Amino acid sequence: xxxxxxxxxxxxxVHAVAMAxxxxxxxxxxxDAHRISELNSGRVPFYEPQVAQILSLALARxxxxxxxxxxxxxGSRVHFLAVGTPQRPNSQAxxxxxxxxxxxxxxxxxxxxxxxxxxxxxxxxxxxxxAARLSAExxxxxLAWNPExxxxxxxxxxxxxxxxxxxxxxxxxxxxxxxxxxDDVYARAVDxxxxxxxTDYQTAELSKVAANAFLATKISFINAMAEIAEVVDxxxxxxxxxxxxxxxIGRKFLNAGVGFGGGxxxxxxxxxxxxxxxxxxxxSVSFLKAVDAxxxxxxxxxxxxVVALLGGEIYQKRVAILGLSFKxxxxxxxxxxxxxxxxxxxxxxxxxxxxxxQAISHAMRKHPQLTFTENVATALDGAHATVLVTEWKTFTxxxxxxxxxxxxxxxxxxxxxxxxxxxxxxAGWVYRGIGRN
Ligand code: NAD
Numbered sequence: 511x512x513x514x515x516x517x518x519x520x521x522x523x524v525h526a527v528a529m530a531x532x533x534x535x536x537x538x539x540x541x542d543a544h545r546i547s548e549l550n551s552g553r554v555p556f557y558e559p560q561v562a563q564i565l566s567l568a569l570a571r572x573x574x575x576x577x578x579x580x581x582x583x584x585g586s587r588v589h590f591l592a593v594g595t596p597q598r599p600n601s602q603a604x605x606x607x608x609x610x611x612x613x614x615x616x617x618x619x620x621x622x623x624x625x626x627x628x629x630x631x632x633x634x635x636x637x638x639x640x641a642a643r644l645s646a647e648x649x650x651x652x653l654a655w656n657p658e659x660x661x662x663x664x665x666x667x668x669x670x671x672x673x674x675x676x677x678x679x680x681x682x683x684x685x686x687x688x689x690x691x692x693d694d695v696y697a698r699a700v701d702x703x704x705x706x707x708x709t710d711y712q713t714a715e716l717s718k719v720a721a722n723a724f725l726a727t728k729i730s731f732i733n734a735m736a737e738i739a740e741v742v743d744x745x746x747x748x749x750x751x752x753x754x755x756x757x758x759i760g761r762k763f764l765n766a767g768v769g770f771g772g773g774x775x776x777x778x779x780x781x782x783x784x785x786x787x788x789x790x791x792x793x794s795v796s797f798l799k800a801v802d803a804x805x806x807x808x809x810x811x812x813x814x815x816v817v818a819l820l821g822g823e824i825y826q827k828r829v830a831i832l833g834l835s836f837k838x839x840x841x842x843x844x845x846x847x848x849x850x851x852x853x854x855x856x857x858x859x860x861x862x863x864x865x866x867x868q869a870i871s872h873a874m875r876k877h878p879q880l881t882f883t884e885n886v887a888t889a890l891d892g893a894h895a896t897v898l899v900t901e902w903k904t905f906t907x908x909x910x911x912x913x914x915x916x917x918x919x920x921x922x923x924x925x926x927x928x929x930x931x932x933x934x935x936x937a938g939w940v941y942r943g944i945g946r947n
Contacts, residue, residue, distance in 0.1 A: 511535070511694050514583035515590045516612045518545055518576060520665070520773065520842065521629060521658055522592030523554065524561055526576075528669035530568035532698055537583060538576040549576040557841035557868040560666040580615045588691055589616060592629045592658075597777040603784035604633050604777065613640055622650025625691045628678075629658045631718050631778055633785035637711035641680060654679055654688045655711050657718035662772065663839035670698070674705045678714020722778040723798055728763040729770050730804040736766035736945025737811075746945030747927055766945045768851065768899055768925040769808035771836035773844035776802070808944070809847050812925045813854045815942055816895050819921050825859035828918065830893035832886070833900025834866035834873045841868035843876065848899035851925070853877055855897075865889035867902055890916040901926040910937035 511534045515526040518540040526538035540546050548555045552566045568574040575582070583589055593608035609630055616626065626644065628637055637655040644651050655678030660668035677692050679685040689708065693700050700706060707717070736746040746766045754761025770776065779798045786795045817824045836846035843849050846869075856862045856879060863881045864873065870882045883889050886904065890896060890913055898905050906928045914920045920939040924931070927943045934941045 511588060511691075512586045513537075513588045513590065513695065514539060514586035515592055516540075516580070516583070516616060517591065517593030517608070517630070518542075518549060519592070519594060520556060520558065520662060521660070522590070523549060523556075523565075524558060524660065524665040524669055525590060525592055525629065525658070526574055527561060527565045527568050528666055529695070530571075530573040531564045531666075531670065534573070534695070536568070536574045537586060538574065539578070539580055539582055540576070541578060543578050546576045546578050557839075558662060558665050559839055564666060581619060583616065583619050587623070588625045588627060588695060589620070590627045590629050590656075591616075594773075595630045595632055595777075595781075596773075597780055601784065602780035603788075604631075604781035606632065606636060609636065609640075613643065617644070617647050620644075620648045620651045622648075623652075623687075625652045625654060625688055627692070627695075628653065628655045631657065631722075631774065631781075632715055633781055634712050634715045634719070634789075635785075637678060637715055641711070652680055652684045652688045653711075654692060655714040656692065657714055659718070659721065662842055663837055671702070672699055672704055674707060675699060676707045676709065676714050676717050678709055678711040681710070719778050719782040722775050723782055723795070723801075725763055726770055726775045726779050726805070727797070727801050729765075730801040732764045732766045733769060733808050733944070734804050739766075739945040739947070743947040744945075745947050747943075749945075765927060767808070767927055768812050768847040768944070769805040771845040771847045771850075772840075772842055776805070776845045809850045809854070812847075812851050812897065812899070812923060812944070813858070815923050816855060816860075816897055817858065819923065819940065819942060820895055824855065827860050827894040828892055829855050829860045829862050830889040830896040830917070831855070831862055831864040832866075832889065832896065832898045832905040833902055834864055835869035835900055838900055838902040841866075841872055843869050843872045846900075847925075849873055849877065851897060851899050852880055856880055863889045863893070866900065867904060887916055893917040894919045895921040895923065897923045897925060898929065899925045901928040910934040910939055914938050 513534045513536045515522045515538045518538040526536045530536045545555045554561045593612045595604045598605040641653040739746040750764040753759050754764050783798050786792045831852045833848045852864050914937050922939050924943045931941045
């Protein structure tokens with residue numbers, strides 16, 4: 511199929527190259543000229559495993575091209591909207607300016623029978639409003655909402671082999687046509703038996719924010735348990751095992767630590783709350799405010815722990831920060847707990863040296879006041895305290911004896927509970943995890 515993807519960020523660029531990998535003919539459009547020129551040159555403007563390989567294959571096969579000119583969508587039958595929906599400044603709500611602008615730019619190039627497919631995460635009701643706009647300004651064009659559930663770090667695999675696909679279809683006869691287009695786009699996954707949930711716009715939109723709200727709640731729940739565990743000298747990792755063996759609960763997303771971040775969960779739960787309030791049912795999701803507050807508090811708790819372990823004297827103490835991205839295998843620093851901890855410690859006067867395998871260039875642009883290194887040994891060298899904030903494999907596999915030989919004081923805060931604390935203690939470290947006795 512001939513497909514266009516509007517917005518070539520973390521979601522759109524991955525979607526474009528994954529669709530090309532599946533055999534479609536794809537054009538990606540973005541307003542960011544630098545991003546487009548990088549993609550056309552075979553360079554991925556962010557770090558995500560596998561994207562570089564399938565991008566270069568798709569370019570070599572002539573299956574994908576990128577442009578800043580929206581007219582490049584001409585000839586495509588299906589147009590995916592993958593632009594950003596960040597949090598609005600001074601508000602909890604989502605900013606839909608990019609969605610509105612992208613649709614406005616697209617409209618003159620649409621033909622009757624085309625299908626516009628929303629992938630961006632939007633407040634419930636957005637699709638119905640866009641469908642009304644399309645029907646007024648370009649009759650015969652259909653809209654579907656097809657939320658994206660990919661996880662950064664495994665985005666290519668999640669796009670090519672998703673664990674489910676959701677189609678939010680238009681009412682009436684268009685539903686069948688739109689579904690046939692989407693079945694063609696996702697033919698491989700559909701043939702492989704991937705569950706397809708077919709529903710209306712509003713359920714499709716809600717399914718994305720509900721999924722993120724649930725995941726965020728699970729993390730904040732276990733972090734709340736971690737706070738209690740610390741007070742009563744219990745071990746939250748054992749607690750998570752004990753409750754996670756219950757199939758109704760499950761062990762995934764029950765890892766206590768510095769909390770969630772990134773370009774999705776934090777802004778999505780805030781936008782969900784704001785939208786529910788607009789709809790007059792804010793009370794029903796008011797618990798998400800507690801989920802958010804617990805999450806933000808985790809970062810402060812890690813900072814406080816570092817300060818306490820240094821006897822309250824943080825000024826000019828050298829602190830090694832292991833990790834900057836919001837999760838491993840990604841360079842995404844949007845609302846990253848790791849970066850937040852580094853910045854807070856720096857603000858308290860610590861001499862912060864941060865190391866990360868992929869996120870340094872982004873972090874440097876946003877927080878030039880920090881010191882960065884690509885070398886773990888350099889970060890550890892002479893440190894009074896070490897904080898593991900993003901569980902990159904290169905950090906979780908560190909040899910504690912080697913690391914102890916580099917630091918000034920062997921104090922480690924394992925803010926992801928991912929180290930073998932026995933091994934670290936045996937190597938002479940003062941080890942502190944989150945919610946662990
Ligand atoms: P991003 O900021 O990385 O990318 C957005 C892109 O849209 C940017 O490249 C920007 O230049 C481009 N853009 C903005 N206005 C445009 C316009 N008018 N025309 C063309 N391009 C335009 O954001 P992202 O992480 O890719 O997220 C995009 C959407 O997907 C968001 O709604 C997000 O919530 C959702 N989502 C993201 C992920 C993820 O893991 N990143 C997963 C699922 C859903």
